[in-house]
Amino acid sequence: MEQQSHIYGVLGEFSTPQSLIAAAKQARQAGYRSMDAYTPFPIEGLSEAMGWGRTLVPLVTLIGGLLGGLSGFGFQYWVSVIAYPENIGGRSLNSWPAFIPVTFEMTVLGASLFAVFGMLAMNKLPQPHHPLFNVDRFQKHASTDRFFLCLQADDPKFSLPDAARFLQGLKAENVSEVHDD
Amino acid sequence: MSTSKPPINSPEIQRLTPVLGPGHTYASITDKISSIVLTRPISLGWLVGFGICFAIIMLLMVAVTYLIGKGVGIWGINIPIGWGFAIVNFVWWIGIGHAGTLISAILFLLNQKWRTSINRFAEAMTLFAVMCAGLFPLLHTGRPWYAYWMFPYPSTMSIWPQFRSPLIWDVFAVSTYFTVSLLFWFVGLIPDLATLRDRAASKVTAIIYGMLAMGWRGSARHWQRYQSAYLLLAGLATPLVLSVHTVVSFDFAIAIVPGWHTTIFPPYFVAGAIYSGFAMVLTIAIPLRKAYGLEEYITMRHLENMAKVMLATGLIVAYGYFFEFFMSEYSGNKWDVFLVAQRLHGPYRYYYFALILCNILTPQLLWIHKIRTNVFILFLMSLVINTGMWLERFVIVVISLTRDFVPSAWGRYSATFWDYAVLLGTLGLFTGLLFLFVRVLPAISIAEMRELVAHNSEEHE
Numbered sequence: 001m002e003q004q005s006h007i008y009g010v011l012g013e014f015s016t017p018q019s020l021i022a023a024a025k026q027a028r029q030a031g032y033r034s035m036d037a038y039t040p041f042p043i044e045g046l047s048e049a050m051g052w053g054r055t056l057v058p059l060v061t062l063i064g065g066l067l068g069g070l071s072g073f074g075f076q077y078w079v080s081v082i083a084y085p086e087n088i089g090g091r092s093l094n095s096w097p098a099f100i101p102v103t104f105e106m107t108v109l110g111a112s113l114f115a116v117f118g119m120l121a122m123n124k125l126p127q128p129h130h131p132l133f134n135v136d137r138f139q140k141h142a143s144t145d146r147f148f149l150c151l152q153a154d155d156p157k158f159s160l161p162d163a164a165r166f167l168q169g170l171k172a173e174n175v176s177e178v179h180d181d
Numbered sequence: 182m183s184t185s186k187p188p189i190n191s192p193e194i195q196r197l198t199p200v201l202g203p204g205h206t207y208a209s210i211t212d213k214i215s216s217i218v219l220t221r222p223i224s225l226g227w228l229v230g231f232g233i234c235f236a237i238i239m240l241l242m243v244a245v246t247y248l249i250g251k252g253v254g255i256w257g258i259n260i261p262i263g264w265g266f267a268i269v270n271f272v273w274w275i276g277i278g279h280a281g282t283l284i285s286a287i288l289f290l291l292n293q294k295w296r297t298s299i300n301r302f303a304e305a306m307t308l309f310a311v312m313c314a315g316l317f318p319l320l321h322t323g324r325p326w327y328a329y330w331m332f333p334y335p336s337t338m339s340i341w342p343q344f345r346s347p348l349i350w351d352v353f354a355v356s357t358y359f360t361v362s363l364l365f366w367f368v369g370l371i372p373d374l375a376t377l378r379d380r381a382a383s384k385v386t387a388i389i390y391g392m393l394a395m396g397w398r399g400s401a402r403h404w405q406r407y408q409s410a411y412l413l414l415a416g417l418a419t420p421l422v423l424s425v426h427t428v429v430s431f432d433f434a435i436a437i438v439p440g441w442h443t444t445i446f447p448p449y450f451v452a453g454a455i456y457s458g459f460a461m462v463l464t465i466a467i468p469l470r471k472a473y474g475l476e477e478y479i480t481m482r483h484l485e486n487m488a489k490v491m492l493a494t495g496l497i498v499a500y501g502y503f504f505e506f507f508m509s510e511y512s513g514n515k516w517d518v519f520l521v522a523q524r525l526h527g528p529y530r531y532y533y534f535a536l537i538l539c540n541i542l543t544p545q546l547l548w549i550h551k552i553r554t555n556v557f558i559l560f561l562m563s564l565v566i567n568t569g570m571w572l573e574r575f576v577i578v579v580i581s582l583t584r585d586f587v588p589s590a591w592g593r594y595s596a597t598f599w600d601y602a603v604l605l606g607t608l609g610l611f612t613g614l615l616f617l618f619v620r621v622l623p624a625i626s627i628a629e630m631r632e633l634v635a636h637n638s639e640e641h642e
Contacts, residue, residue, distance in 0.1 A: 017635055037401035040207060041372070041631040047405045057409040065417075076344045079333065084341040098345040101428055105350075105357040108421045112361045112414055116368055119410035123403045126395035133398070142399050143376040145207035145631075 006180035008131035009035075009152040010163040011138065012172025017043045020147035023170040024049040027151065030166060034155035038132065038148040060118035061111045068110015073103040131180050150178065200295045201633050202477030210630045214623050215380050217473050226472065227616065234613030241606025244599050245320065253323045255599045262582045262594040267321035269574040270604050272429055273457070274314035274611075275355065276450075276570060279422055280458025281307025282362055285369070286418035289411075294636070295486055297629045298478040302469065302618070303462050304366040309614040310461070311359045313607040318351075320603070347431035354428035361421055365414050368407070371397050372628040426454040433577065439516040440524075440581035443508060449501030456494040456540075457570035459487050463563035465615060467556055469624065478625055485553045491566060492547040498573075499541045516586060523584045524576065528593065533576050539569025 014020040020037060027035055028051050037046055076099040080086075085093050120126070132138050132150065142148055149172065151163045160177065167175045248255060258265035281303040288296035319325045331352045333342050342349045374394035381387035397403070430450035433441040463484065470479040509517035524533045543565050546552045553559065579594050618624070 038399045039401060039404065040211075040376070040399055041628045041635070042404040042408050043401070043635075046401050050401060052402065052405065055406045055409045057406050058413060061410075061413045061417075075333070079341040080344055084339075086343075095345055101347075101350040101424070101431070102344060102353045104424060105353040105421075108417050108424075109357045109360060112364055112417050115410045115413045115417070116364045119368075119406045120395070122406055123400075125397065125403075126392075128391065128396050130396060130398055139379055143372070143379045144211045 007153045007160060008178040008180045009150045009158070010160065010167060011132065011135055011148055011150045011176050011178050012167035012170065013137060013141070013174045014147040014149065014172060017046075017147055019171070020149060021046055021049045023149050023167075023172065026170055027149065027166070031157050032151050032155055032163075032166075034152040034158070036150050036152065038138070038142045038150065040143050040145060040147075043147075056122065057115060057119050060122075061115040064114020064118070065107045065111030067114075069103055069107035071110075072106025073099055076102060131178050134179055134181065135176055137174055137176070200297065200480060200482050201630070201637065202480065205477070205630075205634055207631045207634055210634060211376060211380075211627055214478075214625050214627050214630065215377055217619070218377060218621060218623055219380060219382065219386070221473075223620070224472075227620070231613060231616040234609045234616060237606055237609025238613055240602055241610055244602035244606055248320060248599065248603070249325065253321065255597065257594055257596040257600050259592060259594070261585065261590050261592045262579060264321075264578050264582060265594060266596050266600040266604060267317045268432075269571065269578050270607065271314050271317035271321075272450075272574045272578075273571045274310050274317070274607065275429055276426060276454035276457045276574075277461045277567070278307045278310035278314060278358075278362075278458065279426060279451075279454035280462050281305070281310075282358075282365065282418050282422040283455055283458065284462070285365060286415040286422065289415045290419060294633060295483055297633055298475075298625045299462060299466060299483055299487075300629075301366075301369065301622075301626045302465060302615075302624045304362065304369065305618045305622075305624075306461060306465060306615065307362050307458075308359070308366060309611050309618075311355065311362065312614070313611050315355065315359070316607060317603075347428065347435050350428045351432055354425045358421060358425045361414070361418055365418055368411055368414065369626060369629075370622065371395065371407075372399065373623045373626060375399065376627055377623065423451055426450045438581045438585055439514075439520040440505075440577065443505060445501050445504050445508070449498060449504075452494045452497035452501065453570060453573060456491060456498055457567055459491045459494070460563040460566035460570070463487050463491075463559055464567065467560045467563075469619065473619070473624075475625065478630065481554055484556065484559055488547050488553040488559060488562075491562075492544060495540065495544040495547075495566070502537070502541065520581065520584060524580055527580065527584065529576065529580050529583070532572055533580075536569055536572040536576055539565050540573060543569075 012023070014023060017039065020039065021043065024035075024037055024046065028049070033051075035050070037050065039046070073096075077094060077096075080095070080099075081093040087093075132142075137146070138148060149167070149170075151158060151167065153160075164175050164177075253267075256265060256267070258267070281300075284296050284303045285300040289300075319328050322328055330336075331342065331349070342352075371394060374390050375397035378387055378390040378394050381390055427447040427450065430446040434443060434446040436442060466479050466484070466487075470476050506521055509521045524530065543562065546558075547562070552562075583592050583594055585591075
């Protein structure tokens with residue numbers, strides 16, 4: 001079966017974090033918007049160089065914490081005051097100070113679950129396959145010692161020869177096409 | 182002012198002791214750490230060690246099976262000492278479980294670079310210790326198959342848990358702590374699992390690590406959210422770790438039993454937890470770095486810093502002991518005064534003396550630099566401190582319960598073979614899990630070590 005495979009983008013390889021950041025800045029200046037970098041560890045200043053704003057993870061975490069805390073306290077209130085009231089020496093049923101430890105734990109639990117699963121969901125993980133895994137050097141080095149910049153084909157400015165030449169101009173090593181299959 | 186080199190032990194040299202040996206690159210670090218998991222053959226030492234642990238786990242299985250068959254009567258507990266070893270061991274294990282999250286969360290927030298090579302296995306240790314801890318209340322219920330009664334769920338009995346009881350707070354604190362520690366550990370592992378996936382020699386290994394890595398590809402967008410989530414988790418885990426042992430101490434402090442009913446308990450339990458946790462990290466780190474040649478990664482600097490943390494938290498614990506003493510005399514409460522006298526002169530006084538020796542006197546040797554940098558003595562010291570912390574919980578649980586308000590309610594407690602079998606069994610389970618962990622997951626965070634390399638190379642430029 002002969003089928004023209006789609007191009008996902010063009011991938012350039014760099015040997016240091018600094019050269020990757022410099023390349024990302026230049027790519028942005030040249031007008032590329034749909035691009036991503038791939039590194040074996042988080043690099044300070046890279047997302048700024050790519051021109052991205054802040055993430056939504058803190059907001060999601062806040063929502064999780066509020067939900068956890070409110071539902072934790074609300075549930076204890078419901079159990080102790082409405083569902084199963086126990087009159088112990090005439091003490092008030094809504095003995096809120098005694099509900100604080102569980103409320104606290106539920107706040108932390110809700111926030112942590114939302115932080116982790118929110119982060120994974122926004123990253124669209126789990127995602128077992130990705131076109132980049134078709135590139136041999138990416139497989140071998142992206143999770144070890146090399147820094148990659150990928151100009152993606154869905155960028156309106158993207159054209160295969162231009163993007164490849166542009167990356168070569170940035171002194172990227174091993175510029176390669178990334179196929180979609 | 183001399184221009185000659187400072188002596189080898191001087192503070193100047195000390196400050197320069199690196200957290201990472203020289204000459205490392207991203208690739209060399211990745212190779213070294215991942216090879217322990219991927220290519221290194223199983224050694225005879227590992228087999229023997231794991232074999233011993235496995236045998237002890239079998240003892241645990243026998244002890245638990247017999248316990249479920251016969252009931253908690255096979256243990257030494259009685260009326261009035263209903264808590265016994267089960268609660269002593271629970272508090273001890275949960276305390277040990279504190280260092281992992283402390284190292285990964287609090288030291289992370291404080292930007293302490295030296296945490297990098299010890300946080301992964303310290304977190305694993307936390308999880309395994311909490312697993313061991315969780316067994317005890319479960320078995321101590323006597324009918325572990327009804328353990329789900331502790332959780333609030335709509336039951337046909339139409340009753341609900343008592344949320345004013347510290348025992349139910351404990352259920353929430355410990356289960357939340359386990360869940361959050363597991364999340365924290367797993368999030369930290371994701372990039373390393375991707376590294377293992379990419380370096381795996383066989384298809385099967387690649388698929389297993391690949392599924393666990395969930396397709397992580399190191400995208401900068403992903404890293405941005407990942408770092409944000411990791412930082413938030415560290416911020417959330419910090420108050421959590423302090424809350425867990427606080428809630429455990431409420432189990433005691435909210436009761437009116439003499440020796441338990443004091444406000445010093447929460448801070449002093451938390452300090453004791455960190456104390457024993459760091460001791461356990463040392464107990465594990467010292468053989469680990471030796472067996473796998475990781476001296477370049479877990480350097481003297483790490484061991485010495487941990488020794489200093491032990492010294493500091495040990496002093497807080499000593500302060501707690503002193504104030505327990507002082508407040509009982511100062512309050513003049515006759516039950517409390519009597520309890521202190523029982524600690525010093527009662528039938529369990531030797532436990533108390535041993536506790537003071539292990540927890541307060543011996544660790545003072547850590548003031549000496551030569552001791553802090555002697556690996557063998559540090560190892561022994563960590564064992565002594567963990568013994569001391571176990572004795573502390575024994576003293577708290579047993580002496581108070583054997584000597585409360587009226588002589589007719591006094592009693593004696595001695596553990597049986599089955600008590601010791603379960604305690605030893607959990608030690609085997611804990612160590613066995615660590616043996617497995619070292620073989621299947623990277624014991625040191627590879628991604629964070631690469632950051633350290635990048636950081637070092639920037640400094641040198």
